[in-house]
Amino acid sequence: MRVVRMCALSLFVASAAEAAPLTARLADGPGNTGGGEFYMTLYDNGNPVDTFITFCLQKTQYIDFSTTFTVQVSTAADDSPADPIDAQTAWLYSMARAGTLAGYDHSQAAANALQKSIWYFEGEVSANPDLEAGNNYDFVALANAAVANGYSGIGDVRVANMFFPNGTKAQDQLMLVRTPEPSTMALFGLGTVFIAVRRKRTAH
Numbered sequence: 001m002r003v004v005r006m007c008a009l010s011l012f013v014a015s016a017a018e019a020a021p022l023t024a025r026l027a028d029g030p031g032n033t034g035g036g037e038f039y040m041t042l043y044d045n046g047n048p049v050d051t052f053i054t055f056c057l058q059k060t061q062y063i064d065f066s067t068t069f070t071v072q073v074s075t076a077a078d079d080s081p082a083d084p085i086d087a088q089t090a091w092l093y094s095m096a097r098a099g100t101l102a103g104y105d106h107s108q109a110a111a112n113a114l115q116k117s118i119w120y121f122e123g124e125v126s127a128n129p130d131l132e133a134g135n136n137y138d139f140v141a142l143a144n145a146a147v148a149n150g151y152s153g154i155g156d157v158r159v160a161n162m163f164f165p166n167g168t169k170a171q172d173q174l175m176l177v178r179t180p181e182p183s184t185m186a187l188f189g190l191g192t193v194f195i196a197v198r199r200k201r202t203a204h
Contacts, residue, residue, distance in 0.1 A: 026065060029053065031111030035119070040160075040173065052097060053106075055115050056171040057083075057159060059124040063171045069162045075154060077122065077172045078161040085174075088121040088143035090154035093174045103137050113137035118174075 029037035036055035041048055056063070057077040063069070076082040095101035096114060104110050116129035117139040130140040158177050162170040 024071070026054075026063075028065070029111065030106055030108040031115055032108060033112050033115045034059070035115040035171075036173075037106065037111040037115070038173070040175070052175070054160075054173045054175060055093065055096075055118050056173055057085075057089075057118065057122050057124070058171050059119050061169055061171040063162065067164060069164060069170055071163070072161045073175070073177065074159050074161055077159055078169055083122065085154045085157060085159060086121045087147050087152055087154065088140075089118050089174075090157040091146045091151050092117060092121075092139055092143050093157050094155055094176070097176060101139070102142060103139075109135075110137060114139055117143065 023043045025041050025043075027039040027041075029039050031037050036053070038054050038056075039051065040054045041051040043049060058079070072078075074082075076084040092101065092114065096104055101114075104114060113129055113135055114137070116125060116132075117137075119125045120127075120129055120140060121143065128140050129135055130138050156176045156178060158175050160173040160175050162172055164170055
């Protein structure tokens with residue numbers, strides 16, 4: 001039985017040195033593109049913090065469920081150069097997490113279409129997946145319409161930049177944070193958070 005809590009992770013930490021490392025475990029979900037839908041559970045000192053769905057940003061990097069990954073939370077995929085999240089990607093993921101993305105039913109077909117749409121906006125694939133034969137979803141069109149109608153920025157969407165234990169880059173994943181207000185930022189600061197993650201290598 002799948003449990004997906006739709007709350008955001010609060011990252012109110014003073015600094016990376018002062019904050020206890022978070023850990024995470026991931027499970028596979030619907031979709032067979034070599035990407036998401038995946039399920040990530042975060043733990044703070046062994047206590048579960050949140051469980052949520054996630055999708056990856058790169059098509060040519062890899063993960064596996066048997067490895068513990070180190071993660072830095074940022075606003076961009078750690079490509080060379082770094083690739084900031086597009087507003088369309090942020091909108092799609094926010095809507096999927098809120099359960100309000102029209103047509104998204106967590107089926108394999110929907111997960112494939114959403115993952116491909118994210119890759120499309122992040123420049124990982126050149127073909128618009130909305131135009132694929134047999135694709136009954138219009139996620140690219142929905143995201144473009146949202147941006148055309150005024151959606152901008154990335155809101156609470158962030159990237160979990162993932163690394164293998166030897167420092168090799170792994171597939172970056174999407175997540176949400178609750179952004180502190182300016183006064184909170186001034187008092188506490190938002191430090192770099194490292195997350196240990198267990199993943200299973202996905203097929204490409």
